[in-house]
Amino acid sequence: MLSPQFQDRQRQYADPIDELARLDLEQEGRAGIDVEGARAAVAALLVALGRDMSDPHLAETPRRVAKAFEQMLTARPAAWTTFPNTDGYTDLVIVKSIPFHSLCQHHLLPFRGVAHIGYIPGDRLIGLSKLARGLELFARDLQVQERLTVQVADWLMETLDARGAGAVLEAEHMCMSLRGVEASGTLTMTSAFRGELSIPGPLQDRFFPK
Ligand SMILES: Nc1nc2c(ncn2[C@@H]2O[C@H](COP(=O)(O)OP(=O)(O)OP(=O)(O)O)[C@@H](O)[C@H]2O)c(=O)[nH]1
Numbered sequence: 135m136l137s138p139q140f141q142d143r144q145r146q147y148a149d150p151i152d153e154l155a156r157l158d159l160e161q162e163g164r165a166g167i168d169v170e171g172a173r174a175a176v177a178a179l180l181v182a183l184g185r186d187m188s189d190p191h192l193a194e195t196p197r198r199v200a201k202a203f204e205q206m207l208t209a210r211p212a213a214w215t216t217f218p219n220t221d222g223y224t225d226l227v228i229v230k231s232i233p234f235h236s237l238c239q240h241h242l243l244p245f246r247g248v249a250h251i252g253y254i255p256g257d258r259l260i261g262l263s264k265l266a267r268g269l270e271l272f273a274r275d276l277q278v279q280e281r282l283t284v285q286v287a288d289w290l291m292e293t294l295d296a297r298g299a300g301a302v303l304e305a306e307h308m309c310m311s312l313r314g315v316e317a318s319g320t321l322t323m324t325s326a327f328r329g330e331l332s333i334p335g336p337l338q339d340r341f342f343p344k
């Protein structure tokens with residue numbers, strides 16, 4: 135049974151939607167985001183930053199920025215296809231080097247990198263692409279990397295009733311690269327392991343880049 139937190143996000147995105155529904159979604163704005171409100175706020179921000187709003191290059195910038203945030207905060211709809219584990223596969227399945235990006239909750243700047251996500255199946259296997267889509271489900275949000283990592287591992291355990299699940303994320307935070315400490319090129323690594331993967335050892339080691 136999915137926890138309410140996951141049910142909410144899955145309800146929003148899980149059902150494959152037809153083209154008509156997709157168009158409605160585009161017109162109405164996504165995931166409860168007030169695009170017009172965001173546009174006005176960006177315009178106010180530019181004024182506060184001393185910008186000349188009569189510059190033709192800035193005329194449409196508030197709308198573009200609002201749409202960009204809407205896109206960065208909205209996961210694409212997905213179907214969570216699973217298969218019966220009829221071949222009795224009992225080892226780890228890991229999809230490595232899945233690219234992702236998210237937005238830092240503290241500075242609203244991107245952090246981006248790769249994730250290594252895997253599980254030990256029970257009765258069901260999940261479509262491999264769904265590991266990347268599951269990551270996107272939580273990454274398209276205002277996030278901290280630790281929470282994102284935990285959410286992915288918990289989601290996999292709950293969605294699949296897996297025997298074990300793990301997520302390792304390595305990412306560069308623009309708020310550390312482009313401002314503040316300006317430590318460009320640093321990678322933050324986070325990991326979350328659940329179930330039979332909870333104990334440190336060779337199975338966990340297979341998630342980490344060599
Ligand atoms: N734990 C954690 N911290 C993050 C994440 N993203 C950004 N931060 C940090 O959040 C902290 C916010 O610290 P503050 O001192 O309130 O903000 P700040 O004055 O902008 O800090 P500096 O970045 O050090 O200039 C910074 O240390 C960031 O590096 C994240 O995903 N996880």
Ligand SMILES: [Zn+2]
Nearest residue numbers: 238240241309
């Ligand atoms: Zn930040």
